[in-house]
Amino acid sequence: MKKQVESILEEIKDLNKNLVFKKKYKTLKIMEVCGTHTMAIAKHGIRQLIPASIDLISGPGCPVCVTPIREIDKIIEIIKKYDATVFTFGDMMRVPGTNSSLLAEKARGKKIKICYSPTDALDFAESNPDKKIIFLAIGFETTIPLTAVIVKRAFEKKLNNFFVYSTHKTLPQALNALLSDSCINIGGFLMPGHVSAITGSSMYEGIPQKYGIACVISGFEPENILLSIHAILRQITGNDFRVEIMYKSVVRPEGNPVAFSLIFDVFEPADSEWRGLGLILGSGLELKKKFEGFDAKKIFPVANPVSCEPPGCRCGDVIKGIIKPFDCKKFGKSCTPENPVGACMVSSEGTCAAYFKYMAGI
Amino acid sequence: MCLAIPAVVKKINRNIAEIESLGVLKKIDISLVPDVRKGDYVIVHAGFAIQVIDKEEALITEDYWKQYFTDEAGFEDNEEEYFEAGDNEDVQ
Ligand code: SF4
Numbered sequence: 001m002k003k004q005v006e007s008i009l010e011e012i013k014d015l016n017k018n019l020v021f022k023k024k025y026k027t028l029k030i031m032e033v034c035g036t037h038t039m040a041i042a043k044h045g046i047r048q049l050i051p052a053s054i055d056l057i058s059g060p061g062c063p064v065c066v067t068p069i070r071e072i073d074k075i076i077e078i079i080k081k082y083d084a085t086v087f088t089f090g091d092m093m094r095v096p097g098t099n100s101s102l103l104a105e106k107a108r109g110k111k112i113k114i115c116y117s118p119t120d121a122l123d124f125a126e127s128n129p130d131k132k133i134i135f136l137a138i139g140f141e142t143t144i145p146l147t148a149v150i151v152k153r154a155f156e157k158k159l160n161n162f163f164v165y166s167t168h169k170t171l172p173q174a175l176n177a178l179l180s181d182s183c184i185n186i187g188g189f190l191m192p193g194h195v196s197a198i199t200g201s202s203m204y205e206g207i208p209q210k211y212g213i214a215c216v217i218s219g220f221e222p223e224n225i226l227l228s229i230h231a232i233l234r235q236i237t238g239n240d241f242r243v244e245i246m247y248k249s250v251v252r253p254e255g256n257p258v259a260f261s262l263i264f265d266v267f268e269p270a271d272s273e274w275r276g277l278g279l280i281l282g283s284g285l286e287l288k289k290k291f292e293g294f295d296a297k298k299i300f301p302v303a304n305p306v307s308c309e310p311p312g313c314r315c316g317d318v319i320k321g322i323i324k325p326f327d328c329k330k331f332g333k334s335c336t337p338e339n340p341v342g343a344c345m346v347s348s349e350g351t352c353a354a355y356f357k358y359m360a361g362i
Numbered sequence: 363m364c365l366a367i368p369a370v371v372k373k374i375n376r377n378i379a380e381i382e383s384l385g386v387l388k389k390i391d392i393s394l395v396p397d398v399r400k401g402d403y404v405i406v407h408a409g410f411a412i413q414v415i416d417k418e419e420a421l422i423t424e425d426y427w428k429q430y431f432t433d434e435a436g437f438e439d440n441e442e443e444y445f446e447a448g449d450n451e452d453v454q
Contacts (some may be wrong), residue, residue, distance in 0.1 A: 088437075089408070117393060117409025142366065146410050149393050192395050197405060197413040231401045249415050250405050256413050259394040 008226045009049060015233040016051045021045050024236055029055050029185060030229060031169065035045075035062035035349025036220055042358035044222040049231065052071035057321035058354075060174050060277060061192060063139045063167075064091045064347035065319055068273045071167050072097035073305035075136055076105055078165070084298045085111040086165075088136035091347045094340060098307045119348040124151045125162035134163045134296045141203075142194040144168045144285060145259035148266040151291055165296035166286055169272055171195055173202045173283035175281030179211050184321055188214040188232035190225065193247045200255025203242045208241035219247035266291060275309075275343065276316030313342035318351050332356060366407035368415060371400055381406065 011318070019025060032038060038058045041047060047056050060066045076097050079086055086102070093103040093114065106112040115121055118135055125133035137147040147164060154162045171192065178184060191204060196217045208215050214235035218228035228246045235241055245251050263285070272284025287295045309315070314328040325331045325344070335341035337353050344350035369383035379392045383406065385400075392398050395411045404411035 023373050117391070119409055142407055142412065145394055145412070146408055149391070149410070151442060194405070194407060194412065197366075249417070252413075252416070258396060261414060262394070 004223060005226065008223070008230055012054075012226065012230050012233060013051055015230070015237060016054060019236055020053055020232065025053070027043065027053050027055050028187045028233075028236070029057055029321070030188040030190060031057050031059040031084065031186045032190040032192075032218075033059040033061040033175065034190070034195065035065075035347065036194070036308055037061065037190055037192065037218065037225065038351055038354045039349055040220050040222065040225060042354040045358070046223075046225055046229075047359075049226075054146060054229065056322075058318070058351040059178065059321050060171075060274060060319045062319075062344070062347050062349045062351070063143070063169065064095055065315060065343045065350045066169065066174075066274045066276065067092075067095070067138060067167050067343070068275045068307075069096070069098060069309055069343075070273065070305065070307040072101070073099075073307045074302055075134075075165060076100050076102070077302040077305055078134070078300045079105060079110045079112065081302055082132070084132040084134050084163075085113060085124070086134045086136055087113050087115045087118075087124065090114045091349070092136060092138060094346045095343045096310060096340070096346070098305065104352060118146045118150045119141060122153060122159075122162060125154070125159055125310035126157070126167045129161055132161050132163065132207075133171070134165055134300070136165050136167070138167045139345060140171050140192070140195050140261070141198045142192075144170075144267070145198060145256075145262045148262040151266050151287065151294055152262075152279050154294055155291060160293070163294050163299055164227060164287065166267070166284075167269065168285040169274065170269070170283055170285065172199075173205070174209075174274060174277060175207060177277055177283070178320065179207070179213070181320065186211075186213060186321070187236065188216070188229075190228055190232075191215055191217040191243070193219050193251060196245070196247070196251045196255065198256050198259050200257075200260070201245055201251070201253045203255075204243045208235075208243060214241055215243045217243065217245045217247055217251050219250070274319075276319035296350040310341045315334060315344045315352070318344050325352040330353070366412060368403055368404045369396055369406050369411075371402050371404060371411075374398070374400055379404075379411065381411075 075255040102112050121135040137209045204215050216228040231244050267285035268288050269282040270284045270286040271281050274277050317323045330341050335345050340346040344352040369381040371379050373380040377393045391410045395414050403415040405413045
């Protein structure tokens with residue numbers, strides 16, 4: 001494998017040299033939009049392997065990081081006001097709200113449980129009919145069908161103690177929003193492997209032609225990431241911008257139609273706020289009217305909290321790829337994974353956490 | 363968050379499958395991949411199989427490696443074809 005990596009690196013260097021020579025770019029910015037890619041790139045030191053004129057930047061690929069602080073504040077308001085048990089994925093626990101976090105509330109005795117699968121929340125609701133259970137649903141297209149399955153199941157079983165608080169978001173709208181922001185000059189996208197496993201490649205059609213950007217759906221092995229970077233350089237060389245799948249064992253052009261259509265059986269698009277990117281039209285998902293009895297936002301109303309981001313934290317700019325974590329004054333000083341200031345340091349897949357873990361000495 | 367791992371399906375009982383991943387046995391939900399069969403490899407995310415791994419495609423990717431990046435002589439031979447193949451399905 002080492003030899004393979006070496007030969008592909010040679011190829012990348014040659015293609016890049018040619019492109020710089022032909023003045024196609026001085027620096028090529030390639031953005032990855034998947035937290036798992038962010039981690040893999042940092043862990044395998046891919047940034048250090050490739051030529052310096054290829055700049056790998058991280059985008060809004062970590063669902064926990066892009067969830068705005070207001071959502072955290074709201075769910076905390078709900079558990080303060082109502083007697084309910086909240087289930088969520090572990091990464092959400094430490095995300096700072098304006099004044100508290102789910103972890104801090106749990107330490108104060110509030111009922112908050114970490115689940116591995118959304119079915120854990122549903123099973124708990126079924127075996128505890130006297131308790132109200134809220135599943136705090138988070139994630140992109142990879143995770144949304146899972147929530148859809150359990151909502152449908154709750155509906156079929158006529159459960160009246162199970163609810164979903166949806167912070168689900170869909171990626172393509174965010175990518176379009178990001179691209180219309182003129183200060184970010186992206187030359188290529190490493191598209192997320194597991195989001196695309198559900199959506200297929202057609203979700204991104206339009207982006208390559210409209211913006212002249214190479215789009216390659218990548219797997220997660222270092223070799224596969226390098227191959228995808230190579231494919232991006234090849235598209236630029238040939239002026240042939242399109243959506244290319246380099247993770248064919250898992251990503252089919254049509255995605256997983258069963259899972260994808262399930263999303264829209266249960267949810268409908270709604271405008272949604274993203275940390276760093278602001279409000280993006282149609283980029284969120286709320287439960288359809290048929291399922292409104294399961295909608296925690298309707299069943300447990302709370303006033304809009306006054307939310308504000310931690311002072312000095314630049315997560316918004318990190319998420320947009322405008323700055324690197326090193327550019328934040330707090331990075332590695334007052335903000336570390338043990339004492340995170342912002343969401344990008346909390347989540348194990350946040351860009352600041354990935355840089356801290358694998359690149360702090362560089 | 364979108365972390366998902368490969369696993370092999372050992373047993374199927376309605377919407378639940380017993381899988382093995384890295385030597386660990388586990389039960390997962392297979393509602394999202396209704397066509398899955400015993401012996402298939404799947405990608406598992408948060409307790410659900412989200413896609414069946416296409417073994418042939420996995421082999422093709424391996425071939426891509428073999429063809430273009432392991433055998434240097436082979437690479438020289440194929441170089442031109444390889445770069446020209448940019449806009450068809452040849453290079454995956
Ligand atoms: S280093 Fe900490 S404070 Fe700075 S942007 Fe990242 S999470 Fe925010």
